Amino acid sequence: MTDTVTTTASLNKFEKFKAEKDGLVIKSEIEKFAALGWEAMNEIDRDHRLKWVGVFFRPVTPGKFMMRLRMPNGILTSSQMRVLAQVVQRYGDEGSADITTRQNIQLRGIRIEDLPDIFNRFDAVGLTTVQSGMDNVRNITGDPVAGLDADELYDTRELVQQIQDMLTNKGEGNPEFSNLPRKFNIAIAGGRDNSVHAEINDLAFVPAFKEGSGEQSPTPQKTFGFNVLVGGFFSAKRCEAAISLNAWVTPEDVVTVCRAVLEVFRDHGPRANRQKSRLMWLIDEWGLEKFRAEVENRLGKSLLFAAAKDEIDWEKRDHIGVYKQKQPGLNYVGLHIPVGRLDAEDMFEIARLAEVYGSGEIRFTVEQNIVIPNISDSRLATFLPEPLLERFSINPSLLARSLVSCTGAQFCNFALIETKNRALAMIKALEEELTFINPVRIHWTGCPNSCGQPQVADIGLMGTKTRKNGKTLEGVDIYMGGKVGKDAHLGTCVIKGIPCEDLQPVLQDLLIKNFGAKFKQEAVVVSNF
Ligand code: SRM
Numbered sequence: 001m002t003d004t005v006t007t008t009a010s011l012n013k014f015e016k017f018k019a020e021k022d023g024l025v026i027k028s029e030i031e032k033f034a035a036l037g038w039e040a041m042n043e044i045d046r047d048h049r050l051k052w053v054g055v056f057f058r059p060v061t062p063g064k065f066m067m068r069l070r071m072p073n074g075i076l077t078s079s080q081m082r083v084l085a086q087v088v089q090r091y092g093d094e095g096s097a098d099i100t101t102r103q104n105i106q107l108r109g110i111r112i113e114d115l116p117d118i119f120n121r122f123d124a125v126g127l128t129t130v131q132s133g134m135d136n137v138r139n140i141t142g143d144p145v146a147g148l149d150a151d152e153l154y155d156t157r158e159l160v161q162q163i164q165d166m167l168t169n170k171g172e173g174n175p176e177f178s179n180l181p182r183k184f185n186i187a188i189a190g191g192r193d194n195s196v197h198a199e200i201n202d203l204a205f206v207p208a209f210k211e212g213s214g215e216q217s218p219t220p221q222k223t224f225g226f227n228v229l230v231g232g233f234f235s236a237k238r239c240e241a242a243i244s245l246n247a248w249v250t251p252e253d254v255v256t257v258c259r260a261v262l263e264v265f266r267d268h269g270p271r272a273n274r275q276k277s278r279l280m281w282l283i284d285e286w287g288l289e290k291f292r293a294e295v296e297n298r299l300g301k302s303l304l305f306a307a308a309k310d311e312i313d314w315e316k317r318d319h320i321g322v323y324k325q326k327q328p329g330l331n332y333v334g335l336h337i338p339v340g341r342l343d344a345e346d347m348f349e350i351a352r353l354a355e356v357y358g359s360g361e362i363r364f365t366v367e368q369n370i371v372i373p374n375i376s377d378s379r380l381a382t383f384l385p386e387p388l389l390e391r392f393s394i395n396p397s398l399l400a401r402s403l404v405s406c407t408g409a410q411f412c413n414f415a416l417i418e419t420k421n422r423a424l425a426m427i428k429a430l431e432e433e434l435t436f437i438n439p440v441r442i443h444w445t446g447c448p449n450s451c452g453q454p455q456v457a458d459i460g461l462m463g464t465k466t467r468k469n470g471k472t473l474e475g476v477d478i479y480m481g482g483k484v485g486k487d488a489h490l491g492t493c494v495i496k497g498i499p500c501e502d503l504q505p506v507l508q509d510l511l512i513k514n515f516g517a518k519f520k521q522e523a524v525v526v527s528n529f
């Protein structure tokens, strides 16, 4: 097993319960739990092992579980969306869904007694939740406009599906990769704008051409492949952008490289302290050379060195609006879903729109929005006035457009503050006061776990507790300087402990000083001259 862990005594409590019973065993016990009820369940099964099948006990709403799906490349069909809608519909006002920052969806309000039926429905339409939580590989992200974008360098869809199939045994569950030292994130960028935030994944592939590695030819050949990045992650204690593995791989080698990296992490990753278990900690301990050599060992061949430059040379697109596809006469349309929250009716309606106007396909973005592809030129004029697009706009206001928020206190017990509702209210208040010239990417996250990725934002707001007049209040630490797309880098904390009740003027000030916002009155006065 690991280099750093040799005795059971030094294992943390998570490693101990994983060693006692693999999380995947839960799959065969669902009927039993459904009959037993959540209150009578073994606590470790209920609170932890169920996450191996994507079922999350919510201490904030006991008895109403969350279910996290897997959406390879963020793509689903209208029939799948309808099944997801039916599931949350049965819970009335308590049921809802959230598009996540990993191009994925989570359902809320789930009762344990309904799990057998829900899993049957998922099976029937090819949906899986397997290995989506705890010490598993999370949803694999790919370019949200893969196969649609005339400028793409590689259509990531097939590769993402192949990696998912490899690590989940085609959705059945794969015990080879169900006991990693910690969670693990994989992303593949296929376009020029790094739509997947490659830099914040444990393992990422970014497009890059290699000279002279094609077939022998008198003129130098340029072959397409990917530069490999490793070790990116956020955690409460430490955040790191991914670093180059100094390796370049062809698309054909991507799946085996994923397997090799995961095997190295599984067998050697540190397991003693969960705060120090992500891949970067192993790379720190070994050094990049040794890590790369061990990956080569597993691969059974040498890796080529990284291409001199990668092809990420565009600013990041948000895909909201109407865009021509590479297929003549077809368009993809990005709808803005405020903080990613959907109810059952919305989901049925999105499924209907995708079927009536498109090809029945729906996609998610890491900004928690939706893309409906394959809408013909001739259908656009009737699609755009559809009532749902009044709420899920193709042209939202500049601040709302880029707003991202994690789950926060409404459902997450790690949260130090409420996020989604507060984020929406704050945007509304700021837009009432100010005018903007460009979108400003504001990300909210309820605690230092950083699920809402404040470090990639123009302005990132991280929940904290703060003191004012002798009282403890909900507050935020403010991050700035996150850059996405070309030359992506992480933002840093610039202001600490602002009480949420005092946040609006602080944000106003930042928006005016750094992003060209103006008070509305001032804008009117200026335009009168
Ligand atoms: Fe996350 C744990 C929600 C993306 C870092 N995350 C959690 C849990 C499961 C905690 C819990 O049990 O309550 C949250 C579930 C709350 C709920 O009820 O929804 C949760 N994370 C989310 C989602 C839903 C946020 C969102 O609103 O979009 C995202 C689900 C993605 C998915 O579909 O799988 C989500 N989480 C992220 C990201 C962003 C990303 O992947 O780009 C990060 C930072 C990147 C990273 O992981 O390196 C992230 N989540 C964490 C961490 C800190 C990990 C660490 O190494 O310390 C935790 C806590 C943990 O794992 O111990 C965590």
Ligand code: SF4
Pocket (backbone or CB within 6 Å): 406, 407, 408, 409, 412, 413, 414, 415, 416, 445, 446, 447, 448, 449, 450, 451, 452
């Ligand atoms: Fe929960 Fe914290 Fe993640 Fe938000 S950042 S979903 S509050 S764990």
